[in-house]
Amino acid sequence: MIYLDHAATTPVRAECLKAAWPYLTDEFGNPSSVHETGLRAKAALDWARQACADFLGARAGEIIFTSGGTEANNLAIKGTALANPRGRHIVSSPLEHEAVLACLRYLEQFHGFEVTLLEPSSDGQISPMVLRTALREDTTLVSLMYANNEIGAINDIAALAAEAAKVGAAFHTDAVQAAGWFDLNVAALGVQALSLSGHKFGAPKGSGLLWLSPGVAAEPVLHGGGQEHGLRSGTQNVAWAVALGVACQLAVNPGQAAAKAAAVTSAFIDGVLGQFANARLTGPTPESGNRHPAIASFTFDGVYGETLLLELENAGVTCSSGSACAAGNDEPSHVLTALGIPADTCRTAVRFSFGHDASISQSTAALTALTTALGKFGY
Secondary structure, three states: OEEOEOOOOOOOOHHHHHHHHHHHOOOOOOOOOOOHHHHHHHHHHHHHHHHHHHHHOOOHHHEEEEOOHHHHHHHHHHHHHHHOOOOOEEEEOOOOOHHHHHHHHHHHHHHOOEEEEOOOOOOOOOOHHHHHHHOOOOEEEEEOOOEOOOOOEEOOHHHHHHHHHHOOOEEEEEOOOOOOOOOOOHHHHOOOEEEEEHHHOOOOOOOEEEEEOOOOOOOOOEOOOOOOOOOEOOOOOHHHHHHHHHHHHHOOOOHHHHHHHHHHHHHHHHHHHHHOOOEEEEOOOHHHOOEOOOEEEEEEOOOOHHHHHHHHHHOOEEOEOOOHHHOOOOOOOHHHHHOOOOHHHHOOEEEEEOOOOOOHHHHHHHHHHHHHHHHOOOO
């Protein structure tokens, strides 16, 4: 079986498991305890915090460990919006992950915020000019993702953050799909908040973080004992924090992995479009330079995506119809719908996402499997 659903989750790296294991067994201490067992756990947590900070070009005290990207997004959006009295206007995009969009709906419904969702380009990018026209003096937060998890569109986060800075609005980016593929130095990006999820780049599910600039106030979403600088109460998961720290160390030089995967993904895209006249690539073209190096998403006219997935699996390839969080939901993808793609066409979407082990042999095998699967539908 060839696994081409890395955008949904990645295999846990052996180095991460090895580093985490002691804190699941003998070194089981609570890092808030002041005895020797607790202090050893705290030392491990401190190491992990520094490793994650180094990955982002930040300081250790700016790292807040979370249970993953969803919690990090909730804290970034709800926390900063509720803590900053500058205004009650937020700018985002209809292409964001549901973890972001749900937070925006919550703030609208229960706290009276006004949300402006920017119109994306036809290939799924947000233009700095479009953002500029939406910003107001009362804009308190802009939240735009780095890389789209369904269509692979890349936003120019540095340029977008610079626009937000002109009116004094904080900028948050959901960088969950970018980790391990792009440089995430927060100073270079110019952002004030950034979310990561460990299971997207080799750490276990249930690990993640929010980086928050020291100049940005936030209200906690979880209340209790005041862990994580008072912003995320609950006894820290030391083992998963250590695993996340190791994943960050292993991802400090993403350029080589991105270049390798991009070559494989581009070859696959060329093969699909060259062989199937009724296939349509969603998102930017590889030539644009604005596409995630490992994501290729298509619609196949006349073939229901979920049915095609079953045929692909029977042919030896595992992939998805879009975001794993929406799997089993018959509603058309909100990302594709926002691009103006008809609902029936949206339901034909299939996403292939390669990993750091991407190879031409995988691309060739996936194309062969796709040919076999589509052949059953008259392609």
